[in-house]
Amino acid sequence: MSHFGVLSYKGAGHLNPLIALARELVARGHRVTFFQTAELEEHVRLHGLEFCSITSSAARPATSSRLAYRWKFMQEIVALRDGIDRIVFDMELFLRQVPPAMAGRGIDAIIMDEIALAGPTVAEILRLPYVVISTSVPHNFGWDGPRSIASRETLIERVQRECHQVSVLRMRGPVRRRLDALRRTVGLGPIGQVKRKFPELAHITQLPQCLDLPRTTLPYNFHYAGPLVDEATRPAMDFPWGRLDGRTMVYATFGTSRRSDLALFHLIAEACNELCLQLVISLGGRRGPESLHGLPGDAIVVKALPQLEILKRADIVISHGGLNTALETLREGKPTIVIPRAFDQPAVAARLERCGVALALPAKDLSAGAIRTALHTLLGQPGYRDAAMRMKAAVCASDGLAHAADVIELSLRRQGTRS
Template identity: 40%
Template sequence: MAILGAFCFPGTGHLNPMTALARRLQQRGHRVILFGIADTAARVRAAGIEFVQVGAADYPMGTLRQLDEKLSRLKGLNTFRFTVDRVKNHSRMVLRDGPDAVKAAGVGAMVVDEADMAGSVAEHLGLPFVSVACFPPLLADDTIPPFCFGWGYRTDAIGRLRNRLGARLLTRVAKPIFEDVNAQRKVWGLTPLGHSTDALSKLAQITQLPEALEFPMPNRPSWLHYTGPFVDSQVREPVEFPWERLDGRPLVYGSMGTLQNGSERVFRMIAQACVGLDAQLVLSLGGSKDPAELGELPGKPVVVRYAPQLELVKRAAAVVTHAGLNTTLETLAEGVPLVAIPMGNDQPGVAARIAHRRAGIVVSQWRLGVGRLRKAIDAVLRQGSYRSAAKQVQAAMQKVDGLERAADLIESGLGLRRQGDPARQTQRAVPVA
């Protein structure tokens, strides 16, 4: 039984897939310890995962909510700049507190979120690690737009130049992160990182993005692996919902996630856009507000602070979303088409992939209006082509158990032996408990 240390960015869109993956590795007989800040402890432990706190001085209880509330009010490039600042501060803490915590826990190998810089901790300690992408993977390929741009797919000279310029812009914006990380790597005698992909594992880069939702990539590197959603309903906290209020009309489920969801204007637009459609709207506020704060919305939708998303998506005829990867994958896993309103960070890139596969319609936040949104929602409800495309992605996703495939790749990359599997030989000296 290997002792695996896991690090991930402290956000719902990262914690849900990482705890699901940790549970699957535990089921295979490994001991998994997730290192995180105080605000994530209860959620990790509720999922049955061992937790070790880091960053006690920097991130006392309640810090995460304050940061999330600030992020919820931002848009576009300001969102990305704020996220860069958060990653920089989080990385500084991980590089400071991570080595001692990992050594004290007796960890022998690591699983690291691509939004976390703990790979440098693994290098410093001489531990093997694999990288896990909870968003579209970081790539050094100019045929693919950088993960946070909503650009369409094109491989001509202009498209590739555009992608290279986008990558340079990201490198410039993310410079503060790498300055801090490289300063610590210099102290540790490690080679400086020149590009975001330099921080990733050379053993395996595993993304929960299904290949069926990715742009074509003829020259995909051998260490990059597309799997499927990391979803485990057991890691989700039970959520009460007034099921008796559903009236049998086609269901439109609207959610702007748990982070960038603070715009009351967007929720009101979604409600107004559904007025007159033969559909019932359910709006999840993602914890950003109490439904009473919004008052009565047009069309009298069912509005809740939190929703049992997995259950509602199964009943939905369409989903209106910010295009967060987890919501997108959970929706397409049910073959449901989407209307995407990307707000920032990786969401434009996810939305571009939805549009490329024709599994939904993207409405830019900069051109968002009730009429445009109503037209998009009506189209995905009435035009069978969107549901057909979503079903095609669903069919491709159903061929791969994302968690099982990811666990296989982690064991293979780290040279681990599954408990009760004597035929699999360990290739590295990974401590066992």
Template identity: 35%
Template structure:
């Protein structure tokens, strides 16, 4: 059996799906170890995975919480710019500490999140196999595909290509602190310098937890690239929920994820927009609201700190979300249409895919108001096209294979030490 190491950003949106993939591999007899900063040790262990610390000499405990708190106050490009220093610091920690940790732990193969490119650099330096895993949107760095943080739809025209290339250039310019940190180590390790960020060099396999049906057209993708659908399985952590308080009315599930959940004004607008409608609003705030803020919400929403998301979505008629990919995919896994209010990071790009697939509506922060949100909720709840399109994506997700398919690809790539090709290319299953 193989000892896999996982390198990913220390945020729940990446830790949770990577943990599901890790548990699936463990169930098959493999060993799986997260290489992470000390702040997330308890989180990793609570998911049933092994933990190996990195950054003990460079990382200041509590920096992650401080960063998340500040990011919760910001939106749009401000949040992206603020996150650069944290990402650069994590890049330095991985490059400095991961090589020694990998050797000491006896890790043989790395599973590297696409948003943590330092992991690929370390694998190249050590000469060990690595597989790229996209827990957020898969980034292809193609001229015809809008950058992940833009709200643009897909247009395969000269002007759209030019616009996309210009913004990719701006991304690389603004990300110079991260690129410089990476290239400092790459030069020391006699590896060619990176010119672009998030352009994976994976050759064995690149796995995305999107289904192909929830992405823009991507022709001529490498044979080792795979859309598998979301990575989900039972976590050892249990979350209680007062299901007995559900009224039987159409259920609206509202979540702003783990980084934007302190935006009380958004929760207030959501509650106000649902007030008076024949629906039951369920809000999960992930610790972002105190009792006083909850009491200020209009109507009678059912408010909880955490919820068993999949179980609640199985009863939902609509999801209101900031556009985090995990919540969007969980909703579509149950055929639940969406109203998205993108805030920052990849959320505008996820919103663009909601529009592209017709699975919901998207409201920009600058256009958001209670009347606009209420009318949008009513439209998505009552017009059949949204539900039908969500059910179409549900079917695509059920056929994509999910975490079991992802683990099959990982095992195939490692077993034969060659690219795990698409089923059509191999002419076989698995």
């Protein structure tokens, strides 16, 4: 049995799948310890997992982008610099503290989130085998979507995306230069050599193969797993179930990682009200219901809710296209309207639309009429629900947790045999 160290990004869309995978490994007799900052300790330990706190005596870089610069362009430049500074600060923090912490706890192998940027360097310093987990569309597949749904970008927005869209497998720009400088201080070559000199044992994605685009070649160590979902890890939450009145129900959510555009919820509420549909809105834990006063109709608005249970009852889901929400929706066989905003969302939206389970709408210049038309189409054309049910069967059959754990165990056994 092995002792795994886990390096995960803090966001729920990354942390929840890795907690689910860790619990599967523990159920098989392994030990798993998460290495993260202290605010996540209670959440991780709640699920029966070990935790090692990473702390810093230095303050995290302050955000200066809110200063009253006269020109919007200068505000965007400062925001870009702030974002890079925060990424580099976290990367340096983990490179200083994680190697001695892992060595002291007897870690045998590392499981790392694709955007745990310090991960391969930590593994190389300790000479530990490692597995990369893509909780979303793998970065090396690309995150672009069709022009018809992707938000139009300014020059600075495009530069921001290129600088921030980094991963352990796709390092670039100032973040890469800073990491290479840090690697030199411990006698390691450039990060670009890692794939050749110290590669990962396996790269696993929870994107199911049935949802991906056709591919002729893939790396020998790449594996589609399927959703890494463990319902037992979801906290119990209150919800006003008695307010559900039997009408066709639409569930709208824009995730937890970004502050949602409240204007979009107003457009959705207007469209649902015109079609006499019952609307349930989750604000992702970041705002209270009072922030959506004056919505058309009688929508049920909550700060957070038990999403897996709501998805079982919903008829249509409206989301941003985050992969976790998309996969949980597919597991229930529900058609979707996707309004992608950023990151991997256009790529997810394009895949859902290609599979015939969703309609994708551009966030820019969106109208209540466009949402109403999309709702009417999904409700009136059974082909979308039929496709969603076919995808449900394929996604559920993938058994993502068991598959991912099997790959990890087999990869370690093979590596041990070669050693």
